[in-house]
Amino acid sequence: MELEKPLIWFYGVGMGPAVFQAIFPVYILWEEPENKQFIIDLNVGRGIVNQSSPLEEHLRRYLTVETKRRLHQPVFRSTVLHAYRSRCAVCSLAHKELLDAAHIVADRHEGGIASVVNGLALCKIHHAAFDAHILGIRPDMVVEVREDILREVDGPMLRHGIQERHGQPLMVLPGNRAEMPDPGLLDIAYAEFRSA
Ligand SMILES: [Zn+2]
Incomplete structure (x- = not known):
């Protein structure tokens, strides 16, 4: 520069x-x-x-x-939002102003490229939950919620928004195969979720 x-x-x-x-x-x-x-x-x-x-x-x-x-x-x-038709991959919420393009592997890491294959459209809650390792995404694209969170008792956001997504496949994926999440990047992120 x-x-x-x-x-x-x-x-x-x-x-x-x-x-x-x-x-x-x-x-x-x-x-x-x-x-x-x-x-x-x-x-x-x-x-x-x-x-x-x-x-x-x-x-x-x-x-x-x-x-x-x-x-x-x-x-x-x-x-990323275009690939996911402006819906959250986890819950399918369709309000752009509540959606983020989340990095699967954070951009501070070597694999954290700014490419759609390292991206997921996530609503604000699911983005923050993913980054905080409250919620993980398995390499086969099934949502996993951290065990202690699953045992917690709280209101509708926790119950419907998070706990009930456990074990569920992602609700929205790109129609174009070339824009699908990269399995290697999902592996890295999932390993981080498991070890957190
Ligand atoms: Zn969501």
């Missing part, structure tokens, strides 16, 4: 764990370490990305309409 050097940005396109679209040149304008994100100037990228490339429609729109844009999180969010 300080040297104003051009960079190549490898953007995960959700066609498998190791398929990326190379976008270049891009320049980092500034960073927001507290949000773990960079502001990338894509102005110079205009016209470079092939319209017939597998790059998601959302990113293409950003490239053509926007010049300077906070890309990482918005693209991840829109791609």
Whole structure:
């Protein structure tokens, strides 16, 4: 950023764990370490990305309409919500304003790529419960609730919203196989849930 050097940005396109679209040149304008994100100037990228490339429609729109844009999180969010038809994978809640694009493996980890295969559309409660290891997702995509939480007695949110999801398969998954959660990433997250 300080040297104003051009960079190549490898953007995960959700066609498998190791398929990326190379976008270049891009320049980092500034960073927001507290949000773990960079502001990338894509102005110079205009016209470079092939319209017939597998790059998601959302990113293409950003490239053509926007010049300077906070890309990482918005693209991840829109791609994930689109893949899950704007519904929570755990409970199928369909209110966008209550939904997040959750990372299966947190982005601070090596595997925590901002690709749809590392994403799940989750409502605010299920996102927080997933991150807090109250709720886990098995590699076969069945929801598991932590044992002590299952024994707790409380109101309808705990009972219906969390405990009754135990042992249930995810309610919403992408229609496109290439956008399905990566089994290796689910493995990592599930192992973390079990050891928490
Ligand atoms: Zn939910």
